[in-house]
Amino acid sequence: MVQQKLNINQLKEYLKNRSQTELIDDITEMFRKFQSVKDYYHIQIYPEDEKEIATKCKKVISDEFFPSRGLGQARLSVAKKAISEYKKLCTSDVALIDVMLFYVEQGVKFTSTYGDIDESFYISMEGMYEQALGAIINPELKDIFRERCRKIKLDASGLGWGFDDALCEAYEFTFGKK
Template sequence: MTKSKKTSIPEIKKSLKSYEKEALISMLMDCYKLSSDVKNYIHILINPDETIEELFEKSKHQIRQEFFPERGLARFRLSHAKKAITDFKNLSNDEVRTIDLMIYYVEVGVDVTNSYGDIDEPFYNSMISMYSNVIKKIVGNEALFHRFNERLETIVRKTAGIGWGFHDELSYLYMEFAAEFEEMLE
């Protein structure tokens, strides 16, 4: 069996230039009907502010559902919650709201632990990793620091008494983060 060669982007562009406007519109509408990502992308192009806000709220809801579902038991599918963040980031290209979702992921993770008790090491490692990634995105940006600092500090406070080194690691990350901004502001 031979492997089919994928068409390159320049070849696709060249081919699309030969189509008439109506055929292109028809092709685009077919893609719109087949893919929710294409549908969301087109909505962002046409009505960016409202669509991005809707996608942001939908992503928050998806994250919360993995930990505190409206029905049934929590599934703790971290990959599904993280996928909601990645999908939002890829569709919207909105860095501030993406950071907000990342922080929300950790906040909900902390709320889960405080509601149900200790989870497990992979769970906490995922929360620490996300928290660390947030800090990396904020470092050096004073506006983002002021926007998100209180929430990052609150996360650390809410983890006091949680095991697995979770609180200690978050405290360390936050103290380094805050110290770096203090130096920057001097």
């Protein structure tokens, strides 16, 4: 049996045919079952608490690199999934850039602590750094993040696979040579 893919138009049609009570019941059920739905509505109802959701995301990232016990596994897929989920909820460019840079900072610290990692690790860090810098498009954001991005670039100096060169190039593209 071939499973059909539900698209947005089909979903909208389904929702139009539901009563308000049925819609409330559906949303309440999703709220109970899915953490991402809880986080979404939390930010919608209490936008001032977005930092709390960012902190949870940073905790997932931090635990992958430097857990409270044992050695970090550096499962990049787990850390990047946390960022991806946060990105869906986030309403603030500053908060999203902060989380993305935190990922790179943890990666730089990890490789500085434990030594050279494989090329895919560095490619992931470079990609996230470039994404964060790509989101820094206005002068206010540049003022907020310039020094932090510079520190990441400097902390990566001498690390493997041309990593520091890639970060320097991305930094200079965004902020200019300095």
